[in-house]
Amino acid sequence: MLNLSIILEDSTRRYPNKDAFIYKDTHLNFLQLNSIANQIANGIKSLGIKKGDKIALSCLNIPYFPMVYYGILKAGATIVPLSVLLKKDEVTYYLKDSNAKAYFCFTGTTELPMVEEGYAGFKNTPTCEHFFVITEKLNDKSPIDKIKTLGMLMNNQSSKYSTTATSAEDTAIIIYTSGTTGKPKGAELTHSNLLQNAILSTGIASTQNEDNQLIVLPLFHIFAMTVLMNAGIYKGATSVLLPRFDAKEVLNLMQQHRISIFAGVPTMYWGLLNYQNDEFNLDTITTNLKTCISGGASLPVKILEDFESKYNIKILEGYGMSEGSPVVTFNHIDIGRKPGSIGTPVWGVEVKVVDENGNEVPIGEKGELIYRGHNVMKGYYKKPEDTAKTLKNGWLYSGDVAIKDEDGFFFIVDRTKDMIIRGGLNVYPREVEEIMMKHEYVSMVAVIGNTHEKFGEEIKACVVLKEGKSISEDELKAWTKENIASYKYPRIIEFMDSLPMSATGKILKKELKKSN
Incomplete structure (x- = not known):
């Protein structure tokens, strides 16, 4: 038996009164979180x-997300995390495609009416039998007549629960890919996939019991879910939740809670870099910060x-995919790092760069990045043909173009689908972007x-200039033409x-391509 919720149960035994999550003025310790998850189960x-x-499950970065998440796991069910930005037709697609029997949806905000879109999508899905509104407070009334709330489901339920026995290879989560090509596909990740990835993530981030980590990456996304939430629960660390990225609020929470671990996507680092501040003590913030991950x-x-x-x-950059639970490679503190590199394979994962026939290419040559190991998904839910295209002889074909250097470090050149073919010559957008930056x-x-x-395709650059700067x-x-091969520079620039x-x-x- 293996159930991912064991990480919460173990930390509850070890650190019952320690804060598991902090959100605004709410402090939720491990014992409280485990008890509530038991009621939900x-x-x-x-x-x-x-x-x-x-x-x-549709929920912002608030304590209800982990409550419901671990409650579903304890019950032996499979979680289908959904983006908080989905519209009703998208919700309907995901509920139908995943065969969801129940749906928990947060009320949302004035700017983000999640429950309206969620409930409309649910009503169009006859196979989904139960809908529960996650209200701001557990005892709040339902905003929809005759529709139950999470609080009503929990009412009079015992805070004790004997976790349903699941096997290591049972599906714990169906995480949907972004759907850049065709309809989104649900990657089936097992309890083993997620547990091993969470454990190795604690090594990458040097996560310890005494750490305070800031989670502003959305929890419905596999990056935050594994590398921060599950890794933090496993180690007994404290997670500070922020539903939406705002550079000022991130710095405020870093200073207030002595944040030691931060993970973000490149646009978040760009936002923090460009935030002009005088109200925060950067020395205090940087003294507490020990790990930044991108x-x-x-x-x-x-x-x-x-x-x-x-x-x-230093920022430690890595590479992952929903299909890889997600971490595949990383710049490791003990092995070393190279700026611009995605690092070396994580523990238990093998990575190669291959040509179109699946043969490994020489050092420094471009090819498709493929990998195998404990992190590889079972497959795409109900999509055997798509699974067969992506999983071949145990190897997962990423669709990313990469190179490997003489030291064993990998570099992503670009997504295969983002490659521009101008007049028969291949142009990788990332290379042009790096030069222009x-x-x-x-x-x-x-x-x-x-x-x-x-030319078939022409190169266009969409550019945001620094504040107060101007260039034609x-x-x-x-x-740009002076700094890159002449066939690669953008012929069109839009500010x-x-x-x-x-x-x-x-x-x-x-979206940029649509607006052309």
Whole structure:
């Protein structure tokens, strides 16, 4: 038997009165969290939900997320975490595709009416039998007539529960990929996948019982879920929750709670780098910070260098995928790091760079990154054909173009699907972006391919300039041309106030392409 919720039960025995989560003025210790998760598990069981049934969860970074998350696990059910930004038709798709039997949805906010979209999606899914509103306070009334709340489900339920026996290879979570190609697919991750990835993540971040970590990455995303939440619960660390990234509030919480571990996506580091502040003591913040981690997308080297200079701390960059639970490679403190690299394989994972025939390419040559190990998903839920394309002889084909250097460090060149083919020549957007980021006036850039009658695709750069700086399109074009092969420089430059981003902070290149 192995159930991922064992990490909460173990830390409850060891640190019952220690804060597990802090949110605003709320302090939730391990014993309270475990007791509430037990009540939720008892409530789920009373619905007739059986081992292996799917339960969807939409919730911001607030204590209700881990409460329901571990409650579902204890009940032996499978969690289907959903983005908080989904609209009703998207909710319907995920509920139907995952065969969800129940759905827990937070009320949301004025700007983000989650329950309205969630309930509308639920009503269009006859196979999903139960809907529960997660209200601001457990005893709040339901905002929807005749619809029960999480508090009502928990009412009169025992705070004791004998966790349902699951096996290491049972599916614990179905995590949906972003759906950049076709409809999103649900990656089935096992209890073993997630437990081993959480344990090795504590080694990467040097997570200890006395650490305070800030979680602003969305918990519905596998990065925050594994590397921060599950890793923190496993070690008995304290997690401070923030539902939405705001540079000022991040710095405020870092200073207030003596944050020692922070993980973010590149746009968050960009936001912290560009925040002009006088009200915070950077010396205090940087003295407490021992680990900064970046993932989710490639971190431009210029941002990494400038952040490290300002905050006097090294950023450890890594690489992962939903299908890899998620961590595949990382820059390890004990092995060493290389700026711009995604590091070396994590414990128990083997990584190669191969050509189109699956043969390993020589050092320094481009190819597709593939990996195998304990982190690899079971497959895509109900999609055997897609699974067969991605999993071959135990190896997971990532779709990412990479190189391996002579020291065994891997570098992501770009996503296969983002590659631009201009006049028959391959152009990798990240390479162009890295060059343009070196210009003193450029703050952020995203390079995409525009359809072109003559060349097939033309290179376009969407550029955000630093505040108060100005440069013409021709000037920036000429500067870039001087610093990169002539076929790679952007022929089109569009200056923008900001770039569209996903709920996880990734730049949405497909939205930029739509607006062309």
